[in-house]
Amino acid sequence: MRARDLLADYPVVTLETPVLQAAQLLAEQDLPGLIVKNDDQLTILPGTEALRLAVPRYIMDDPALARVVDEAHADEFLRALGSRTVREVLPRERRELPVTDPDATVLELAALMARTRSPLVAIVDKGRLLGAVTLQALLDRMLGT
Amino acid sequence: MRARDLLADYPVVTLETPVLQAAQLLAEQDLPGLIVKNDDQLTILPGTEALRLAVPRYIMDDPALARVVDEAHADEFLRALGSRTVREVLPRERRELPVTDPDATVLELAALMARTRSPLVAIVDKGRLLGAVTLQALLDRMLGT
Numbered sequence: 001m002r003a004r005d006l007l008a009d010y011p012v013v014t015l016e017t018p019v020l021q022a023a024q025l026l027a028e029q030d031l032p033g034l035i036v037k038n039d040d041q042l043t044i045l046p047g048t049e050a051l052r053l054a055v056p057r058y059i060m061d062d063p064a065l066a067r068v069v070d071e072a073h074a075d076e077f078l079r080a081l082g083s084r085t086v087r088e089v090l091p092r093e094r095r096e097l098p099v100t101d102p103d104a105t106v107l108e109l110a111a112l113m114a115r116t117r118s119p120l121v122a123i124v125d126k127g128r129l130l131g132a133v134t135l136q137a138l139l140d141r142m143l144g145t
Numbered sequence: 146m147r148a149r150d151l152l153a154d155y156p157v158v159t160l161e162t163p164v165l166q167a168a169q170l171l172a173e174q175d176l177p178g179l180i181v182k183n184d185d186q187l188t189i190l191p192g193t194e195a196l197r198l199a200v201p202r203y204i205m206d207d208p209a210l211a212r213v214v215d216e217a218h219a220d221e222f223l224r225a226l227g228s229r230t231v232r233e234v235l236p237r238e239r240r241e242l243p244v245t246d247p248d249a250t251v252l253e254l255a256a257l258m259a260r261t262r263s264p265l266v267a268i269v270d271k272g273r274l275l276g277a278v279t280l281q282a283l284l285d286r287m288l289g290t
Contacts, residue, residue, distance in 0.1 A: 020288075027284035032177075032264075046193075047280050051259040054287060059256055066253035108211035111204055114196040117262050119177075135192045139172035142199060143165075 004102035032119035149247035
């Protein structure tokens with residue numbers, strides 16, 4: 001059993017996708033994260049990191065501040081997202097990406113998800129995105145459920 | 146809208162729960178992670194970290210090794226899990242836990258999930274676990290989907 005046997009089609013967003021549309025895609029299709037395509041490069045945004053799309057940094061860093069922001073203000077943050085795109089919220093730092101090739105083994109996929117803390121691994125063959133393996137698909141396979 | 150309005154019942158495992166049973170719970174109920182109860186203390190294991198339950202550390206740390214382990218050996222790793230419990234695989238280090246109280250705001254929940262990279266926040270009131278808020282429940286609320 002290799003990645004090619006576990007992958008499934010997965011929606012892809014671009015740097016120009018509006019943040020709100022990306023968040024709606026996550027919510028409506030119950031996705032564990034986003035695959036962001038930038039020319040030939042892929043970035044994976046796990047769902048929890050995609051939350052950064054919707055929360056201003058100064059609130060992210062200060063739990064006490066998040067507590068005092070009331071409901072009306074929370075709605076304002078969401079409205080303010082309207083004009084922003086995925087480009088503006090992608091992490092800047094370089095780090096290991098959960099991307100591998102179709103020959104990856106089940107154990108390799110599990111180790112990659114655990115190391116990168118991503119519930120989603122993109123499967124790429126010669127620069128072409130074939131699809132993604134999700135944590136749920138992997139667990140189902142490992143446990144035979 | 147506060148955490149108390151978003152929380153739902155969530156299954157809880159203990160330190161004595163067999164690893165295999167915990168992994169099956171994740172897979173079968175399509176959970177984003179596990180809540181582990183240890184007397185009065187809670188630990189949250191996001192799904193990607195729960196994968197560490199099933200993958201030996203030396204393979205986790207060495208992608209090349211994971212590649213060469215063949216299918217037959219992968220099955221052996223899973224069989225070897227039979228006698229292990231959640232206690233043996235919980236992270237040792239202390240770190241911020243995705244646990245808050247029922248008064249937490251939507252923004253506070255989002256910031257907590259993003260900081261701790263956990264798609265799951267446990268809601269506790271005076272030491273009693275009330276339930277959990279998942280990333281999906283939070284996104285649905287934030288976007289009104």
